[in-house]
Amino acid sequence: MITSKMSKLNLVQFDKKDIPGLIELSESVGWDYDKHEIGTIMSSGKVFGHKNTEGEIVSSAAIIPYEASFASIGMVIVNKEYRGMGLGKEATQQCMNSLTSDIAVMLISTEDGKPLYEKMGFKIVGRVHKxxxxxxxxxxxxxxxxxxxxxxxxxxxxxxxxxxxxxxxxxxxxxxxxxxxxxxxxxxxxxxxxxxxxxxxxxxxxxxxxxxxxxxxxxxxxxxxxxxxxxxxxxxxxxxxxxxxxxxxxxxxxxxxxxxxPPIMMFNxxxxxxxxxxxxxxxxxxxx
Structure with missing residues (x-):
């Protein structure tokens, strides 16, 4: 079933016409992104993820590169029906691939996401307090x-x-x-x-x-x-x-x-x- 679903998914870079679908994905996991927040993310960086054959957005990850040697990843979301397929990892890796190899990358992880990021080479360097x-x-x-x-x-x-x-x-x-x-x-x-x-x-x-x-x-x-x-x-x-x-x-x-x-994690x-x-x-x- 996972293989069948995976074969029908496309990894893409989203643009402003995709904002309603990204809001819907965000709401499905109880996160509160709106069009203004996603607009700022897109104006400051890039958002990647997967669409199914119906054009529904089923995953996302955003990368915000800054001006010297540092970037931030966030908005890593996977539709609950598509979890366990590696979509979050693939979208996150695409964010990292959009950078030069010498850039340090930070993300603030959920506890559930921490094992995935550790496998990708991220290390815990601190925490934020929500x-x-x-x-x-x-x-x-x-x-x-x-x-x-x-x-x-x-x-x-x-x-x-x-x-x-x-x-x-x-x-x-x-x-x-x-x-x-x-x-x-x-x-x-x-x-x-x-x-x-x-x-x-x-x-x-x-x-x-x-x-x-x-x-x-x-x-x-x-x-x-x-x-x-x-x-x-x-x-x-x-x-x-x-x-x-x-x-x-x-x-x-x-x-x-x-x-x-949540833990702050760094790569590079x-x-x-x-x-x-x-x-x-x-x-x-x-x-x-």
Whole structure:
């Protein structure tokens, strides 16, 4: 039966006309990709996967290459009726084949997917902490040494610079698309007007996704999160890299619950890219 199904499948690169089918695939496994999120993924990278003879999308995997020596894989999904056929591995391998051989590749795995990625040569190098909040308990946080303002186009260069130091690679193209997608983009300025941090929020079909958050310390990261979250009515989500214990303690006080700690896995490297410790919330797991 598996051989019969497999012979009827085509591995393809998807484009924007495939977005409705990718949303349907995402919904089938309880994930919350929408047309805006998939649009940003496609504008920043490539999405591969399989279609059956009826044109139904039955698998996907996305690759987001950044500007130096680093890329991120995500959105690895297989329709439950087509599992056990190696489709996830084939789509993921196609993502990796689209890169030069010297690029380090990161992905944030589900626990179920971890054995597959280990067989492909990925190594666990850390974890992220997925936090969900049903009802946000706002705080009257203040810091007289900084001001928080809405983004304007003149801020983009500095945001790209701060993100590069915090994330570990330059990702200008992605950030331009992510800011355009955002519900809100805030910058933090010090008392002489220099930008020292920023944060974004993204409206999804289930959650307001908060991230990336880049800040010089946990207190300023908390100010950014509070400003982005306070007026939202509904669920919130933030994914926080390991090593941010003080910040995680703060978000838990405001109603966030740690629901999972998925592993960060790397190929072509045994460690994360060099980071300065100022990344308090990632953009989304697909973007690393």
């Amino acid at each position: 936090y969900i909040c049903d009802t946000y308990s706002s705080s009257n946080l203040t810091n007289r040494t900084v001001t928080i303002e809405h983004f304007n186009e003149n801020d983009l260069h500095k945001i790209i610079e701060l993100d590069e130091a915090a994330f570990g690679d330059k990702r200008s193209n992605f950030l331009k698309h992510r800011i355009n997608q955002s519900e809100e983009c805030l910058v933090v300025k010090d008392n002489i007007g220099d930008i020292i941090g920023f944060g974004l929020s993204i409206i999804g079909p289930i959650n307001l996704i908060i991230g990336p958050i880049v800040a010089p310390d946990a207190q300023i990261a908390s100010l950014i999160l509070n400003k982005l979250a306070t007026e939202h009515q509904g669920k919130l989500r933030i994914d926080i890299p390991s090593g941010n214990g003080v910040f995680m303690e703060a978000v838990e006080k405001w109603g966030f619950v740690n629901v999972s700690n 490297s045994t460690k994360m890219p060099q980071r300065n410790g100022e990344l308090f919330g990632i953009a989304a797991q697909v973007f690393g």
